Amino acid sequence: MSEPRSAPTVLQMVLGRRLQVLRSNAGLTAQDVGKRLRQAHTTITRMERAEVTLKWATVKVLLEIYGVENDEAAEFLDLTDQANKPGWWQGYRDALPDWFAVHVSLENSATRMRGYEPHVVPGLLQTADYARDVLRLGLPRVEPDELDRRVALRMERQALLTRHDPPELWIIMDETVLRRPVGEPEVMQAQVDRLIEATDLPNVTLQVLEFTAGLHPGAFGPFTVFRFPMQDFPDVVCIDSLSSARYSEEPLEVALHREVIDRMSAQALPMERTRNFLVGIRKELDS
DSSP, X not given: OOOBOSOOOHHHHHHHHHHHHHHHHTTOXXXXXXXXXXXXXXXXXXXXXXOBXXXXXXHHHHHHHTTOOHHHHXXXXXXXXXXXXXXXXXXXXXXXXXXXXXHXXXXXXXXXXXXXESSSOOGXXXXXXXXXXXXXXXXXXXXXXXXXXXXHHHHHHGGGGGSSSOOEEEEEEEHHHHHSOOSSHHHHHXXXXXXXXXXXXXXXXXXXXXXXXXXXXXXXXXXEEEEOSOTTSOOEXXXXXXXXXEEEOOHHHXXXXXXXXXXXXXXXXXXXXXXXXXXXXXHHHHX
């Protein structure tokens, strides 16, 4: 009935949630629906969790079972068609781990992203040469062709910052990111130039957290909080590790990370002083 795929789009996640709500409002369990469809109840729950592709015909039957009116059902089915269109990033499946495909899907649908980066420049603001050096260090066994593909993917992701409806990107970077050299001197020079240019984008906020700010609540690792335009889809926090990431929409965990980044923002340099700080770092790199 439904086929698994590497990572759902945000719209698939939203529709899966809506199906769960419709089933619950209809007073039906997944077992009840599974019996009507002569399918395992796990098929129903996997659809609701966006773990499998939503098949148009199956969704149509589900909406009939749940008593959804014609106009609402037609709108839902139109959204199902849209949700099943592959994201541009699926063309990079050869160089895109499943766990990171989720990240790319989230950032393409988010209206706001707030994140902290203690180690390297965030991928959405990296130059190609900087990205290549960072990826090579993190993937020491990667083949040259795959490295090229991963760099290309990272560069294509950045297009969302200048599209016609760009998300708001608010990044707090530790001073360490700017003090620790990556690659040859010209790589860091170009990378700092890129950051200075990014401060001119109306949808980008950069803040540097100086060493003098002392210990702060986000010191334990990088994370990003995503916000979306759909009212029935909650904020999601992505917590990065060396070779994977954990995604959570649990309200208390998301609220904790929002509080942490608010406190860090108050400790970090404001935007204009951050730009001046970056200009100072750029001058040091020339000396």
